[in-house]
Amino acid sequence: MSLRMGSELKLRTGSETKGRPGLGLMSIDTKFEGMHSMSMLAELGKQSTRKGTATSVGPAAVGPSSEATFEPEPKYRTDYRYVPKQDAFYKVHKELRSWYDAYMYCESEGSSLLYPKTEQEWKLFKGLVQEISPNTSDVWVGAHDLFAYDIYVDTDGKEISQYYAPWSPGEPSSGRTNREYCVEVWYDGKLNNNDCFEIYPFVCKRLNRDITFNSACQTPDPEFIPSKDGSRCYKVHKQPKTWTEAFSICNVEQAYLSIINDKEEAEFVGQKVKSVIDGVLGDFNRNHIAVGFHDKFSEGFYKTIHGQNLNSVYHEWATGQPGDKADGEDCGALTADGLLDDVSCTKSRMLFVCERDIEINEERQQTVAEEVDENGEEME
Structure with missing residues (x-):
């Protein structure tokens, strides 16, 4: 289970894999949850400026009060995209890795290898991959039967049969004979079990509710501690x-x-x-x-x-x-x-x-001072 972070292999597309068509993903022009393009996903994360209580999930509610209040924009890593309808952050990794390496890479970023659990998230997954890597024919997802034959679970250990699990016809098949313990989205846009050491792109996910942002260090990782001057x-x-x-x-x-x-x-x-x-x-x-x-x-x-x-x-x-x-x-x-x-x-x-x-300004100096007081960690 080595973590091959430096891989620079070329992305495999449908035209490069045994002549198969590209992954059955939605077109970028397809309407998705009220959007005309997957590129509009970024717009969903922007704050409303309407008077009232604004959230990143929907328009502000206009109440009797004349004062506007705003819910702060959710924060995570700068290379992840926030999707309000899922209240979660996503990142498509175009680099090719084994299932094990994909799992560990997401863990290293503080997230999890994505298994889409609803039909809505399944459409989101396909659209994200199509936007970043058009014509991709195989993508790892966070499911496997490594614990027991033919019991497919996600990375939380829960059976995917209780979620949305669209297997390709005839799949899963030959799980133990061919070492096909891990799950991918196949060229037909459905699930297939495959050898965990095959190398494919993947998607990482982090739920917003599970994030406690380390504002002093501008990272979701709580283990970073600031120097005394916060720089x-x-x-x-x-x-x-x-x-x-x-x-x-x-x-x-x-x-x-x-x-x-x-x-x-x-x-x-x-x-x-x-x-x-x-x-x-x-x-x-x-x-x-x-x-x-x-x-x-x-x-x-x-x-x-x-x-x-x-x-x-x-x-x-x-x-x-x-x-x-x-x-x-x-x-x-x-x-x-x-x-x-x-x-x-x-x-x-x-x-x-x-x-x-860390870029220093007056507001940050105050934040650092508060966090240093709270946890007692600082550079002497």
């Missing part, structure tokens, strides 16, 4: 990963592998990792923390992942480092003593910290 936010990851994996995970979280700008930040990142490391089990490099610099482009020419020369930021190396140039140690780490070292990008597993830059 940056940090998240300590407690599962050891290689440098390459850590870089990918931070990118998925709309953040980046922490760049150490000065000694104060080096001490802060080190202290945060030390505060959790004793509770992390398993065999990994406990003396290093993956951080955002490398010399992948030219041996000995160290740059941050944002292209800065390492000498323009924090560059205090541990004794004898950088190390042996023949070992392929092209990626950056911070030692337990707060000094820099170079390590293998793909062999050594370490803890790491993801970082986000």
